Amino acid sequence: MKVLLTGSTGQVGYELARSLQGVGDVVAVDRNVMDLSNLDQVREVIRSVKPQLIVNPAAYTAVDKAESEPELAYRINAEAPGVMAEEAKKLGAALVHYSTDYVFDGSQPSARGEDDAVAPLNVYGASKLAGEQAIAAAGIPHLIFRTSWVYGMRGKNFLLTMLRLAKERDELRVVADQHGAPTWSRTIADTTAQVLSQAHAGGTAWWDQNSGIYHLSAQGQTTWHEFTQAIIEEAGLSCNVLPITTADYPTPAKRPQYSVMSSERLMARFCHLPDWKTALQLCMR
Numbered sequence: 536m537k538v539l540l541t542g543s544t545g546q547v548g549y550e551l552a553r554s555l556q557g558v559g560d561v562v563a564v565d566r567n568v569m570d571l572s573n574l575d576q577v578r579e580v581i582r583s584v585k586p587q588l589i590v591n592p593a594a595y596t597a598v599d600k601a602e603s604e605p606e607l608a609y610r611i612n613a614e615a616p617g618v619m620a621e622e623a624k625k626l627g628a629a630l631v632h633y634s635t636d637y638v639f640d641g642s643q644p645s646a647r648g649e650d651d652a653v654a655p656l657n658v659y660g661a662s663k664l665a666g667e668q669a670i671a672a673a674g675i676p677h678l679i680f681r682t683s684w685v686y687g688m689r690g691k692n693f694l695l696t697m698l699r700l701a702k703e704r705d706e707l708r709v710v711a712d713q714h715g716a717p718t719w720s721r722t723i724a725d726t727t728a729q730v731l732s733q734a735h736a737g738g739t740a741w742w743d744q745n746s747g748i749y750h751l752s753a754q755g756q757t758t759w760h761e762f763t764q765a766i767i768e769e770a771g772l773s774c775n776v777l778p779i780t781t782a783d784y785p786t787p788a789k790r791p792q793y794s795v796m797s798s799e800r801l802m803a804r805f806c807h808l809p810d811w812k813t814a815l816q817l818c819m820r
């Protein structure tokens with residue numbers, strides 16, 4: 536099976552390039568080959584590669600910057616996935632896509648399920664939601680994995696930012712009133728590969744039964760503050776981590792207060808997901 540993988544320089548894309556090796560022949564493209572802000576190029580690349588499966592972890596992920604670049608965020612996060620879905624339909628291909636906990640407003644302190652009401656608070660979340668909707672509307676075999684607070688030992692992420700800051704400063708001030716589930720990029724990639732090997736075995740009927748949205752986050756929950764403490768401890772650094780409120784850390788984009796999702800549906804159908812802290816320790820060791 537020929538697999539077109541986008542965003543291979545990103546956190547999840549980098550891990551997928553490895554994890555998908557068992558799934559098929561992977562053609563990995565970065566923005567130099569397929570720029571998602573160039574919709575004609577997206578079409579051309581798909582038409583020339585002719586994949587049976589498109590896996591799209593590429594995205595506009597700069598949450599604060601998106602507030603001042605909404606058009607670009609929507610082109611990359613909503614229109615480009617829409618074009619991928621259209622082209623997949625013409626080829627009879629399936630599409631695997633990723634979305635975010637930021638499609639929810641996080642106003643209720645209970646874990647969100649796939650069918651719960653969405654209400655993004657920021658441009659990034661709204662653009663990702665529009666991407667989900669464009670894919671669902673195309674009526675193609677698809678999987679949309681909503682994940683959260685992605686980290687890993689490479690790329691731009693909260694873990695590496697905190698390690699850097701902890702070495703530069705004696706004290707870190709981190710918000711303690713936003714709750715969520717940090718998820719290791721490798722967990723996302725390995726889970727994707729496991730689900731796809733089941734799909735491969737199940738054929739067309741599998742996609743008829745299983746297409747849709749799945750929450751894919753580490754188990755348990757924490758806050759950015761507690762996550763930082765765990766990072767510092769695991770790294771053996773000494774740095775005081777001061778809990779602050781969202782109001783103490785003003786940002787251009789509004790963020791959900793409670794962005795925990797339930798991944799029960801994915802775990803019931805496909806495979807287990809690790810606890811956030813266990814995964815963090817595995818990642819850092």
Ligand SMILES: NC(=O)C1=CN([C@@H]2O[C@H](COP(=O)(O)OP(=O)(O)OC[C@H]3O[C@@H](n4cnc5c(N)ncnc54)[C@H](OP(=O)(O)O)[C@@H]3O)[C@@H](O)[C@H]2O)C=CC1
Binds near residue numbers: 565596681
């Ligand atoms: N990061 C997070 O905390 C979370 C991410 N997600 C979702 O998971 C998925 C994977 O995210 P993650 O790997 O963390 O994101 P990263 O920011 O690590 O990677 C994004 C990737 O998209 C690429 N990209 C950005 N703009 C373009 C463009 N115009 N054309 C082509 N490629 C482009 C980047 O390329 P380049 O390296 O050249 O910039 C990079 O490879 C995304 O759908 C994201 O929305 C969901 C929840 C949390």
Ligand SMILES: Cc1cn([C@H]2C[C@H](O)[C@@H](COP(=O)(O)OP(=O)(O)O[C@H]3O[C@@H](C)C(=O)[C@@H](O)[C@H]3O)O2)c(=O)[nH]c1=O
Binds near residue numbers: 597598682684710
């Ligand atoms: C750097 C820093 C951040 N913060 C706060 C800001 C914010 O509320 C929180 C996390 O900061 P970040 O900028 O990493 O968060 P953010 O970019 O909003 O992370 C999100 O990215 C997108 C792509 C997603 O899809 C989400 O799941 C989520 O992972 O920590 C501090 O309190 N102190 C600090 O020193």
Ligand SMILES: [Mg+2]
Binds near residue numbers: 596597598
């Ligand atoms: Mg960020």
